[in-house]
Amino acid sequence: MTKRLRSTDLHRLDALVQEVLAIAQSKPAVDSLLRKRLFATPGMGGARPKATVQDGDDYWLVKPGLMTDTLDLALLEHATMQWGSKAGLRFADTRHHPLGIERSVIRILRFDRRGAQRIMTVSAASLLQVQYPPVEAADSIAASYPRLAEELKRIGAPPEDGIELFGRMVFNGVVGNNDDHPRNHAVLFDLDEQRWRLSPAFDVVPETQDDPGALVMQVSAGRYDITREAMLCDCLRFGFATHADARDHFDSLLKRIADSFVEIAPLLDAALRKALQERLQTMLAKLGLAG
Numbered sequence: 001m002t003k004r005l006r007s008t009d010l011h012r013l014d015a016l017v018q019e020v021l022a023i024a025q026s027k028p029a030v031d032s033l034l035r036k037r038l039f040a041t042p043g044m045g046g047a048r049p050k051a052t053v054q055d056g057d058d059y060w061l062v063k064p065g066l067m068t069d070t071l072d073l074a075l076l077e078h079a080t081m082q083w084g085s086k087a088g089l090r091f092a093d094t095r096h097h098p099l100g101i102e103r104s105v106i107r108i109l110r111f112d113r114r115g116a117q118r119i120m121t122v123s124a125a126s127l128l129q130v131q132y133p134p135v136e137a138a139d140s141i142a143a144s145y146p147r148l149a150e151e152l153k154r155i156g157a158p159p160e161d162g163i164e165l166f167g168r169m170v171f172n173g174v175v176g177n178n179d180d181h182p183r184n185h186a187v188l189f190d191l192d193e194q195r196w197r198l199s200p201a202f203d204v205v206p207e208t209q210d211d212p213g214a215l216v217m218q219v220s221a222g223r224y225d226i227t228r229e230a231m232l233c234d235c236l237r238f239g240f241a242t243h244a245d246a247r248d249h250f251d252s253l254l255k256r257i258a259d260s261f262v263e264i265a266p267l268l269d270a271a272l273r274k275a276l277q278e279r280l281q282t283m284l285a286k287l288g289l290a291g
Ligand SMILES: Nc1ncnc2c1ncn2[C@@H]1O[C@H](COP(=O)(O)OP(=O)(O)OP(=O)(O)O)[C@@H](O)[C@H]1O
Pocket: 044, 045, 046, 047, 048, 049, 061, 092, 108, 109, 110, 111, 112, 123, 179, 183, 184, 202, 203
């Protein structure tokens, strides 16, 4: 029998967040049992503190905002993830909890668990055999969206996953998520389909300072720039039959991203809403047909 993950229940989310933050700040335990459990379960990796919470059969990754954040990053991540879903892309489900006035937390449905069952996942960094952060030039060159699309095909994922990956690349460009490194993409072994699939999208968060001009992964051979031309020139490697098909897909996706902004705008506070609205306008002008 598979061992159940020992996770904290959702109703204890507040206590869990307090403990995760205390650990991040090297402070003594608020709740020593909770701390013991946190240290006994393997960490998820990534730059920011996180933990897992259980709700029935579902496991959720919990990422609290930090005191050092100048913006509500948990809210920004939640709204962006919802935006991706509303635009028709396959994003991990999220919930947002405001905890107090200046603190909030996002939880993201874990795609590597189904009840007590563990779903095998592999990061794109492993699949592409690249190191992240890159240790040599070859790592940056090999961390590429079209190459990842080809690897997906090679491991038996269906053609729609290549197209989905293309969509995520475009979405990252439009919202300005330039933290799209190869450990922020993954594949999973789908137990029902008995084949590898691109995992749901996760950790999609717009850069909050300047509008990024480039992504971390190559959008086409030798190109990182967020431009219509660079994103479309290797389109056949994602599985599009023709360049015209890819252009149509690109344009309808831009429209869906633009149209769905109104649905997620109410989730945001005034400052974030203004920032994302401006980002969207700039990127649409740059990436649209006129751009
Ligand atoms: N919904 C999910 N289901 C399963 N595993 C996940 C999920 N979201 C993230 N992970 C895993 O946890 C790791 C850390 O999560 P995430 O990338 O969101 O955190 P982060 O600290 O913001 O990362 P980064 O270092 O990229 O800024 C990911 O690299 C991935 O392996």
